[in-house]
Amino acid sequence: MKKIVYALMATVTGLVLLFSYRTSLVPEQASALAQTPASGVAAAPRAATSTPSPSASASASSGATSSGSTSSGSTAAAAPTSSSGLADGTWTGQAASTRYGAVQVRITVSGGTITDVQVPQYPSESGRDQQINSRALPILVQQTVQAQSAQVDMVSGATYTSTGYRTSLQSALDQARS
Numbered sequence: 035m036k037k038i039v040y041a042l043m044a045t046v047t048g049l050v051l052l053f054s055y056r057t058s059l060v061p062e063q064a065s066a067l068a069q070t071p072a073s074g075v076a077a078a079p080r081a082a083t084s085t086p087s088p089s090a091s092a093s094a095s096s097g098a099t100s101s102g103s104t105s106s107g108s109t110a111a112a113a114p115t116s117s118s119g120l121a122d123g124t125w126t127g128q129a130a131s132t133r134y135g136a137v138q139v140r141i142t143v144s145g146g147t148i149t150d151v152q153v154p155q156y157p158s159e160s161g162r163d164q165q166i167n168s169r170a171l172p173i174l175v176q177q178t179v180q181a182q183s184a185q186v187d188m189v190s191g192a193t194y195t196s197t198g199y200r201t202s203l204q205s206a207l208d209q210a211r212s
Contacts, residue, residue: 120146120210127206129155130198134163137198141178141206148182151175151203156195166192174199183207 120143129136135157142150153171157163170192177186184204188196 120148120207122146123210125206125210126154127202127204127209130201130205132157132194132198134194135159137195137202139199139202139206141203141210143210148179151178153199156198167195170195171199178203 122143122145124140124142126140127138129138136155137157138153138155140152140154141148142152153175156167156171158167170189173189174186174196178184184200184207186196186200186203188200
């Protein structure tokens with residue numbers, strides 16, 4: 035009978051200790067934590083709610099064939115550099131190899147701003163590649179025109195395409211700056 039009493043007392047003591055354990059943060063930590071994720075939270079809805087414009091979709095899907103060309107360079111004569119540092123013209127980035135195929139980006143700069151983005155080369159071998167890229171490329175194109183840089187968010191489910199896109203886009207931007 036003594037063992038049962040000791041077991042019940044130990045159980046009650048354990049429950050009291052468990053329920054009295056404080057898991058809340060100190061007020062200074064709570065206010066600091068509430069302020070820091072604001073920038074990350076603001077960026078997430080933009081990427082999730084962005085809807086591609088018809089022109090961005092048409093630009094991204096206009097070059098569905100993979101030509102295998104890895105040439106880079108401008109297709110227009112470079113104009114004087116504007117305040118943004120980008121010379122007017124059309125600039126084609128180097129094709130970036132990914133696990134599923136190459137991705138190549140072509141930008142058009144007018145007045146020192148990126149006015150058009152095309153993706154002449156991207157993975158399109160399988161139906162799955164086409165499905166992923168028909169969703170991802172318009173989002174990447176729209177983000178590029180909005181950001182005016184290669185600092186665009188990765189598209190969930192299209193990590194390889196997003197990485198290749200950003201690499202080729204940076205190559206085109208580097209050419210436009212030189």
